[in-house]
Structures are given as structure tokens and as C-alpha cells.
Amino acid sequence: MSMNTTSGRGIGARLRRREDERFLRGQGEYVGDIRLDGMLEVAFVRSAVAHARLRGIEKPAGFEDRVFTAADLAGVRPIRAVSGLKGFKVSEQPVLARDKVRYVGELIAMCVAPTRAEAEDIAAQVFVDYEELPAVSDMLEGRKPGAPLLHEAWGDNVFLETFVDGNIAEIARRAPVKITRRLRTARQCMSPIEGRGVVAQWDRRLDQLVVISAAQMPHITRSGLAECLGLDHGKVRVISPDVGGGFGYKGILLPEEVCLGWLAMHLQKPVRWLEDRREQLTANANCREHHYDLTVYADNDGRLLAIDCEATVDAGAYSSYPFSACLEAAQVASILPGPYKFDAYRCRTWSVATNKPPILPYRGVARTGVCFALEVAIDAVARAVGREPWEVRLESLPTREMMPFDNITKKHFDSGDYPECLRRAVAAIDVGAIRERQRRGEPDGRRIGVGFAIFCEQAAHGTSVYYGWGIPMVPGHEQCQARLTPDGVLELRIGAHSHGQGLETTMAQVAHSVLGIEPENVRLIHGDTALSPYSTGTWGSRCAVMSGGAVAAACKEMAKRVAKIGAHLLQTDVSLVRVADGQVIGPSGSVTLKEIAYTWYRAPQNLPSDVDPGGLELTAGYKPVRDTGTFSYACHAAVVAVDVEIGTVEILKYVVVEDGGVLLNPMIVDGQIYGGTAQGIGTALYEEMPFDANGQPLASTLADYLLPGPTEVPDIVIEHMETPSPYSEFGQKGIGEGGAIGPPAAIANAVNDALKDLGVEITEVPITPARLLSAIAAAKVRSAA
């Protein structure tokens, strides 16, 4: 079968997006745009304190039937996101708090009214009687014996402790260079511009609960809803319409979804809850709060010999569904080695329960944290041995000849040339010119520095990677349902969801590459459990590989079926025809897909007698040759100017050299890298959700929680390498998260390079002016001593 890769519209084309037209006219349909007849609005009463026993909840007089508490939700089960990992402790999260509240913002009561404003009026009158308890607001404090207990039955606050015990003693003893650092990444809010939102309705005709939710994983949400509400899956349909950004934030079963599902059934009326920004910032899922005690051993060239780490992740109060509270910390242990080769490794991790909102895997998941920790430490190694940081890295990167390469934690790097990636970044950022400029000094007195971060991004994780976690979701095969309509339009149904990734375009490009059908004649149908095959959904940079693979498989199967009919219509043998350009082409003539579709549906008398009775509607599945994931990788390089008087950091230049394998649509890939890098810049310099000692969140508006704007993000330069993955359908790799992984490390290293003469080393992000100035002040004290 020929591939239509040269038409300029298939795989590899910078094809404009199908979805843009509606968005550019304000015609997208997000959950907040949906208004059903007789719909009521919901506002929640949320806990005002971080840790308390609930002594009582008083509904305001006259509103008893408009306010619902845990006592009303008979039969609703708590959310349980378990892990099969040994020693994991289970948290039960009631969808409305029962006896205790464990974080500020936890749901206590649900209020309904014709408008949101009125629902908020009622919520303001609900009286909650708290018996306050001491709160755990810091993960390290929470680990200590005698800390207040969130889940009393556990005996401590540790969801899970893991230990990778490599023998490092011998290397540690003889390694000439030993660098020990304590590093931290702040708690963040993922902050899609659209918040969460839920519309729920009972469909009497279908005897089915319909939940419309801004969700990345509608099929997983459906499973969770069925479990919590005690319904069989057939009675739950989840629709995810246009969704205003996800980044991981919409990859969770929300207690609000369960509550609204129950409420729609109870009231037999449609209900809606739209998360507002204060709820998003102060009450819903967070991410990224890591603490590292890291020791790196190296030789005198700076070549890595061993890594020893104790990492703690602040997992918040409950284990979130489906990823669980332990995925992040356990992932730290498995991915901390990054792209490097070295000889010995030890890592102990703790997932700690604290009186804060649960965490979710955010774009890059634990990679952003481990990349920051390791790359900052490697720059410290470089300074210790007196070499350029990039030279030191080259000592420890696996070469192209070593691919595929199994690293120390058995991660299987499928392909690529990591040293070349680094060298290209060094050339693009022009390290020599920066060193010269540093010698000259800046006219405005600022200090400039250059920093690098190189990392890999495992994507499209398969069954073999996930079953070991034992969490509620394990990816398997991915399916696509394909149908040729009577007029020759190709409908593709997939279970993943597109909320900015442009799957309506890229999947059409895949179909075009297989069948030659014009992308305009392909329709992607997704985001509805009733209309799409089961899928774990959109997470882990998996859609290009998994949905792309499934669409290709379905199109190939479709090609076989149309070839059979086409050959018959052309009165030739099927072995003599090929499918291309949207036609079946024989030795002397061709027939279009449209004509073939017409024949199947409207003129079956013209079909061959041995035609496949399955017709032009089929389901095909896909799993990569190896399901350990594709490994895209990138090197980020940043040049910054630091104003040491006021602690500000300006990014002067930012380069990304990325190898994402074969690019389905380079324009969309670039968009993912730009956007991810902007988020990573937020992690590096701006975004932080602080809590006080009582567990009160201290950023409740976007004036406190700073998202990078157009003047905070530079014009990022991207260079591509395209080493195909040997395991995916077209050699493509997942690239959705990589942009967000590198910036904190690259920027911190650039800042540390700028300030190395002052003896300043930043080990915590975001690098705020206050942090930077206090580090400079501390260095002054040290050098004076």
C-alpha cells in the first residue's frame, strides 16, 4: 500500500487546523455554553479550614430542600483511587465531607438555585461548625512522627514509600566529586483558562445519566461515576465537548462530577456547576510540589558515576482518581536518571498526605521536577570540575550507536542522538558569544548567564509500563471506529479527547496518508462515551502515537475492504489494485471511494458475492510493536539577564532542540513546544501556590498566582531533529509535554551561571525576586564569613 506523504496534506504537512474556523468565530461549544431547559445552577459550600472535625452543618431556614450534604447522598460511594504498589495506603474521599475536612476548599454542601449568584447566596448562609485540628502544611513536617494525622487509621501520613536500592557504596567511597543539594519545586495550579465545569441530566428515554464535563478522559470519568454512583456503565454517558485546555487538570474524577450526577437523578432536572477561578486556585487539584535531597557522584571530568536521592512529594489530602497519590513520587524514582548513563543508583521516595488539595500529574508530570533537580546538580558538578556544563553532560549521554538504550532504571530509549541534540543547542545559543559578553559586562549592570537542560519524555506508555502501578486505569490497545458514509466521507471515532492538540486535523492527516482521502472529507468524532470506543483518554503525550496508530489501523482495514469492492467494480483482481488519492486504482481505470461507498449502501446488487459483510464500518485496534513508550527528547538552552538589585530575571534568548520522531504536523508540534515552554517558564519564574502554617492557600486570584503573559515569554527558537521511533506506526513520538519539562532547569542553570562569581546558587523554583535576593544576601554573608 502506498503512503500519500508527498501530497503536502498528509503526515508531515503544516496543515492548517480544521477546528480553527469555529473557534475564531466564537462558535466553539464549551460546557459553560450549554444551557438546558429548566437547568439549575450549583454552588458549593467549601471548607474554610484545612483540618477539622465537622460537628454540624446547618442549612439556612427555608432552604432545606436546596442544600444537600453528605447525609443526603445515600448510596453514594467515596472516591477510592488505589494503587497496587506494596504498602500503599488507601484514602477514602467522600464526595461531600462527612466527619472531617482535610483541606481548605473541600466540598461540604451543595446548593441549588436558578442562577449561580442565588446559589452562592444560599451557600453563604450555610453554617458549618468546625472543631479545628492542627494542620499538616509542609510535607517534611508531615513525615515526622507525632505530626497531626490526616487519615487516623494509617498511623502516619505516608501514602507510599518506595525504594530503589542500587549498591552505591563502593562508587560513593571512591568518587572524586560529590555534590549534595537540597532542591524544591513549588506547588502549582495548572490553570487552563477554562476551568472545570459539569452539566448533568437524567435522560428518561435512555434511562441514563448524561454528564457533560470539561474532561480529558471521558471514558475513565464514566467508569469512576459508575463506581461512585452504583450505576452500571450502560446507565452513564459522559460527553466532553470543546474543552478550554487540560494539561492534566482535567484528568481527574471530580467529587463535583459525582455530586452533580447524583443531584440530576435526585431532582430529575438538569444541573450545572462551573468552577470559578477562586475555586480552581484555592480548592481544586494542584501539582508539582517536590522536595529533593540529592547527591551526585562524578569523576574529575564531571562524568556521572552514581546518584543517590531522597525525594518527597506533597500529595495533598486524598488520592485522586485515576492516577492515585503515588504516581508522581514513584515516577520520580524511575525517571530521575533522565537521559544519562551511569553506574549506580539509589532512590527513596515518599508520597506524603498533607492538608492541601490532592495533586494531579501536570504536563511533564514528575519530569519537570527531576529534570530541575538533576540538571541543577550537574551544573554544580561542572563548576566543581571547572568545565563547561554542556561538556560535562556530553560525558554521560548515551550515543546514537547505543540506541536502543536501556538506562539504569530499565527505561528503554527507542532512538535518537542525544549528544547531537545538545551540540545543536550549544551552537544555536552560541555559548562562545555569551562567554565573551560576560567578560565584557553589561552596560546596564545586569549579569547574564547561559543554562542548559537536556531530558527525555516517555510518551504513549503502554500496558507493560502501567499495570505495575495497579491504579484504576491501565492503557491497553487503542481503537478507532471508521465508517465511510454513503457519500464517501470518512468518519473516525476515537476515545481520546482533543482540547487544543488539534486531533481533528492530525487524525485527518493520518487518514489522508493511508487512504489519500482529502482531509476535508474526514470527520473526527470524539469526546462522547456513547459515540466512541473505550480509551483511557488524553494524557501522557499518547494521542499522536496511540490514536494515530489506531486511525492508521482502521484506515488500512478500510483500504482492504474498499480495494475488494473497487477491484470488482473495475473488473480486475484485488491484487492488481491500490488505494491512493481517495480512489481504488486498477491497471486500467479507477473508482472513487464515493462510488464504492455508494455501491455498498445504495447499490448492493453491484457488490462482489464474497464481499466482507462487515461493510464500510469497522473497528480496528492498535498497540505499538513495543509498548514501553516512545522517547522524545530535547535540549533547552536559555540566556538570561539577572538584575541583582531587584531580583528580576529576563529571558534574552530561548532555544529548544527537539527530537519528536516523525512529526504528524510540524505546525502543531511547534505549538505544543511553544505552549509547554511558556508553562515551564511559569514554573521557573512565576507560578506558586503558597500555604500558610494553618494550611490556608495564599493565592486566590490571578493577581497573586502569576501566569506568564506575552511579555514574560520570549520568542522561542525551535530546531527539530526527526529520528523515527522504531516502534510506532509512522515513527512518530509523543511530544505534548516536553516543552514544560526543561525551562525550570535551563533557567535556573542560566541564573546560576550569571551569578556564579557571587557564589549564588538557586535550588528552588519559582525564582522569585524575594528568593533571588535572599540567596544573594546569604551568599554575601557566606563570603564575608
Add this chain to the structure above:
Amino acid sequence: MKPAPFDYEAPRSLEAAIALLAQHQGLARVIAGGQSLGPMLNLRIAQPSLLVGIRHLPELRDVRQTADAVTIGACITHAEIEDGRIPDPTGGLLPYVARRIAYRAIRNRGTIGGSLAHADPSADWVSALALAGAHVTVCSPRGERQIAVAKLLLGAFETQIGTDEILVSVTIPRLSARARWSYYKICRKTGEFAEAIGGVLVDPDNGIRRAVVGATAGAPIVLEGNAALPGCDVAALWAANIDDPYKRQMFEVVLRRAADRIAA
């Protein structure tokens, strides 16, 4: 995030607006552009029972020029000042400051009087107009009175304006052609409220040497005469109880940089 219920009146005259405030005895609030009050209403931080809208009142959009000063109605927007649609007696200080307030969409509705009356210490007009030596005129059933912008704030979000008074105009003295000013602020990002503001004004023909440090915990610190230059007497800052070393450093730097720009 919807406001608690409130009533809304849009009186036809300034007198009627003042009368409404008097009737409601502290439970009413004036709203002009609403760019500062709006967020507080939506967050239910402010829960007035009545909002008295004034942005449409022609009296409050008056601009009067005299030989010594320009008087700008309270409901003139930041954008109008930014665009030079209002006479500028300061040789560019006003449009320079206006352009750096929040974002254009905010500047299109936010007003100079509203910003002053809202009294956020880190807002620009509080410092910039103190630097310019401006005063405001407030109006109540008892008549008019004038308050120097430098003395307007009693603390964060607290002013000398009584609950029955409306800020009607801002009067900005004319600077001479030889006047030089600088205004330097540090923000975490474009459009955010300032972390620290430093301003310096030297007008030899009018005998003005003045420096301002803003975005403090309350009113801006105004240094007059020799205290203002050169290098500014930063000791005056410690008197203002700035104990956070980080904040103190910021104030020192903005003031020095503002002064350096004048010197340059």
C-alpha cells in the same frame, strides 16, 4: 464568583448622587469604571447595598485649564490620558504613567478619580499624582473641599474621603518647560500592581525638588526639597516602618534609579 445582591442607581446629576450617598449612610458605594471595585464585588469582598453609578455624569468629565493648573474630572479614563486626549500639564508624566496602568481594556474604563478613591497603595496615580503635587476636590452636602493627593491615603484602601463625599476632580499644577521627571516601578509582570514605585521631579522654575516612594503599605512617602536629591535621603524610608529587607531594598533601588534617570 458572583456578587452579593446590590441595588444600582444612576443619578442624573452630581447633586443627586451626593444626596443618594447621604441617604444611604455608608452602605452605598460610588462606582465609576468599576475596574477595581468589580473584582471585589465578584469576590464578595465588597458587599455594598447600593452602588451609585457616576461615570456618565458630565460634571465629572469636565477638563478645565488655568494658567497654573489643569483640572481633570474624576471620570476621565486612564486611556484618555494615555492617548493625549486630555491636556497634560506635566510634560509627559501623566501619559507615561497612564500607559503603564494594568492593561488597555482596564484603562479604557478605569478612571483617574476611581483609582485614587480606591486607594490601593500600589496603584500608580496615588504615587504619580503625589509626585506631581496634585490635589483632589471632593464634594458633599456640606460643599467642596480639597485634599492633597500626598495626604489622601490614611492607609491601604483608606482615604480622607468621607462616606458621603464624592471625588469630583483632580487638579494638577503646570510644570515649567525646564521641569524633569522620572517614574520607575517594579512589577512582577506587565500590568501587575507595582512592588515598588520611585518617582523624582525637579522643576527649578517652580522651586520643586520632590521624590516619591510608592507601593508601600499605605500612603506614598513624599520627600521634599533637599531631602529629595541627590541620592535621596533613604533614612526617611526607615521611619515609615518598612522592616521587610526585601521591600526596603526595592524602595532604595527604585528611588535611586529614578534619581539616576533625572541626573542622566
Add this chain to the structure above:
Amino acid sequence: MKTVNMKVNGQPVTAAVEPRMQLADFLREQLRLTGTHVGCEHGVCGACTVEIDGMPARSCITYAAMCEGAEVRTIEGLVDDPIMSHLREAFAAEHALQCGYCTPGMLVTARDIVLRLPDADDARVREELSGNLCRCTGYVGIVRAIRRVLDERKS
């Protein structure tokens, strides 16, 4: 309830509204013009930006009752505007949108930049866009799209 008269996308509208109703909610819930999106409800994110009396403004911190006599234009009312058509073309060409949620507000601001600052350089474009947050694109495509329209209108 207050009665308010305004023009929305050229059409006269008279409606009874609660004084606390945000203009954004009025447009979305009462007039069903859902192209205007609600992002933060405190004036920072810019998703709700519409045109009031010819100028971009936040519809989340503007209340419908206070728009007596105003002319409001939303993304829906700008569909046939020639500059908006030009911007749509450029946004698609430069991949200036992903999830589409910030896009209507971004376009209203972009149109204002094109009209008001025809000579803006990239730094100025970024400064002028700073009241509109996008979480998907890193702004690269948005700045390029506006650049393209500014340049093409000159030539």
C-alpha cells in the same frame, strides 16, 4: 431588577437584569452569545474582553445594568468586520490558537491593536496583549499573526 437599553452587535436590546449581573453573563446566558468566554471574573485573564463603545473592555467586571446606552460588540458581531476576517486568516496561518478559549478575547484585543497602533513593533504588540492570557500557545503564534496583519495592511 433594572431595565437596561443597549445595542448589542448592532441590535437594540432592552432587558430587565439584576444589577449584579455581569455583562458577560448577560451576553452569554440571556442573549446566548456564548462566544464571549468567562475566565477569571476579576479582570486579569482577558477571556471575556468585548468591545464597549468601540473600545475593548472586560465584560466580567462590567455590569449589564451599568451599560445603559452602550454599544456592545462581541466576537459574533465582528464576524463580518474586515480586520477581524484578516485576523482570523492570520491566526489560522500562524497557529495562534489551540483550545480556542482565550481566542475571542484575544481577537478583540488584537483588532484594537491593529486599529490603534498600526506601527507597533513586536515588543509593543506583546505589551498591548499583556491583558490577555493564553495557556496553550506561548503567545508566539499570536504575536506573529498580529505582526502579519500589521505588515500586510501597510503593503
